[in-house]
Amino acid sequence: MPLDPASEFIKEEVENxxxxxxxYSDVKLVNYxxxxxxxxxxFSLVFSATDEVLGRKVALKFFEPAWNSDIYRRNAFLRxxxxxxxxxxxxxxLQLTAGIKKVSFTAKIxxxxxxxxxxxxxxxxxxxxxxxxxxxxxxxxxPVNRLRLFNEMTLAIEALHSKEIFHRDLKQDNMRxxxxxxxxxxxxxxxxxxxxxxxxxxxxxxxxxVGASGYAAPEARCGLAGNRVLAQKTDLYALGCLLYExxxxxxxxxxxENVNVRYKLRLAAMGAELSATMEPAVQVIEWNAALxxxxxxxxxxxxxxxxxxxxxxxxxxxxxxxxxxxxxxYRNRPKxxxxxxxxxxxxKVLENERLSRLRLNSLRLRRERKAAKAAAREEKFxxxxxxxxxxxxx
Numbered sequence: 001m002p003l004d005p006a007s008e009f010i011k012e013e014v015e016n017x018x019x020x021x022x023x024y025s026d027v028k029l030v031n032y033x034x035x036x037x038x039x040x041x042x043f044s045l046v047f048s049a050t051d052e053v054l055g056r057k058v059a060l061k062f063f064e065p066a067w068n069s070d071i072y073r074r075n076a077f078l079r080x081x082x083x084x085x086x087x088x089x090x091x092x093x094l095q096l097t098a099g100i101k102k103v104s105f106t107a108k109i110x111x112x113x114x115x116x117x118x119x120x121x122x123x124x125x126x127x128x129x130x131x132x133x134x135x136x137x138x139x140x141x142x143p144v145n146r147l148r149l150f151n152e153m154t155l156a157i158e159a160l161h162s163k164e165i166f167h168r169d170l171k172q173d174n175m176r177x178x179x180x181x182x183x184x185x186x187x188x189x190x191x192x193x194x195x196x197x198x199x200x201x202x203x204x205x206x207x208x209x210v211g212a213s214g215y216a217a218p219e220a221r222c223g224l225a226g227n228r229v230l231a232q233k234t235d236l237y238a239l240g241c242l243l244y245e246x247x248x249x250x251x252x253x254x255x256x257e258n259v260n261v262r263y264k265l266r267l268a269a270m271g272a273e274l275s276a277t278m279e280p281a282v283q284v285i286e287w288n289a290a291l292x293x294x295x296x297x298x299x300x301x302x303x304x305x306x307x308x309x310x311x312x313x314x315x316x317x318x319x320x321x322x323x324x325x326x327x328x329x330y331r332n333r334p335k336x337x338x339x340x341x342x343x344x345x346x347x348k349v350l351e352n353e354r355l356s357r358l359r360l361n362s363l364r365l366r367r368e369r370k371a372a373k374a375a376a377r378e379e380k381f382x383x384x385x386x387x388x389x390x391x392x393x394x
Contacts, residue, residue, distance in 0.1 A: 007064050061124065
């Protein structure tokens with residue numbers, strides 16, 4: 001759907017300004033595609049820009065004025081800025097480059113009257129490295145590169161969790177990378193749905209998943225997306241979904257539903273047994289009771305199923321990681337440090353395989369060269385012998 005009139009007006013005003021707010025040049029809206037009429041993000045306008053003060057590219061994130069009356073969305077936008085401020089100087093975390101600021105745009109209407117459109121925005125560092133190609137064009141990246149990327153994604157989530165911040169909307173779109181001394185560093189972006197462990201809920205109890213439902217854990221799909229005790233575990237589940245999708249053409253949630261008949265009905269039954277309480281501890285107790293009653297019999301997804309290009313030598317290791325991260329029971333999801341240890345084991349197995357193949361190929365080439373030289377010597381000897389015998393006959 002097209003941008004609402006207020007957002008369209010702000011887009012034109014900001015993009016047509018030679019130096020927006022006396023600081024930003026070359027401003028372009030990047031989270032809306034006019035050709036496909038598609039927009040990324042629920043309640044923000046994101047622009048790329050050059051920060052003339054810092055001398056580098058940044059992203060400007062505006063709260064869309066159409067949502068000004070939505071208290072929850074406004075508070076979520078403000079909370080995102082607070083979280084980014086908390087992450088200043090933190091490694092592997094998105095960095096705020098300019099704090100939140102209020103601006104006002106003036107629109108002229110019929111009769112020469114003017115309308116004031118207030119808006120808030122803040123600026124963060126610009127990260128160019130999208131990860132889509134690793135998921136959409138997986139075949140062109142060998143398994144070691146994919147596992148190294150996944151290790152970096154894990155480190156990015158660990159960095160947030162170490163600050164007791166939970167993303168709650170992990171997917172490939174919400175991760176970016178940059179190169180540092182020949183290393184690819186991954187950073188989680190778009191913290192609009194992120195929450196801190198100590199932060200209170202900013203609205204009524206959630207009735208659905210926060211962020212993309214395709215990456216939401218069972219407890220989040222059953223109405224507990226706002227529970228701070230469970231939030232860290234839901235990030236682990238989403239990370240498992242991404243691991244599966246690095247080696248498979250389809251989505252993890254489709255695979256889950258394919259191997260579990262009436263999976264959605266099972267979730268509906270579990271959700272129906274939860275009360276409307278906002279008390280986190282009570283929610284956990286109720287969910288644990290629902291798990292005890294309904295979780296038995298949920299089949300696990302294999303990472304090396306039909307259509308997968310998972311190397312056979314590491315399939316067992318990757319299945320252990322995948323099934324741990326995406327365990328139906330959140331209590332069985334492992335620590336990320338354990339995940340990274342397992343990933344490095346898989347990487348070493350694949351690297352040793354590659355070295356072994358190189359050694360075998362080298363040995364084969366040496367044998368072939370040796371055989372070729374022997375054949376050449378034999379051919380030369382036979383030719384000399386033939387000439388000698390011809391002279392003897394003469």
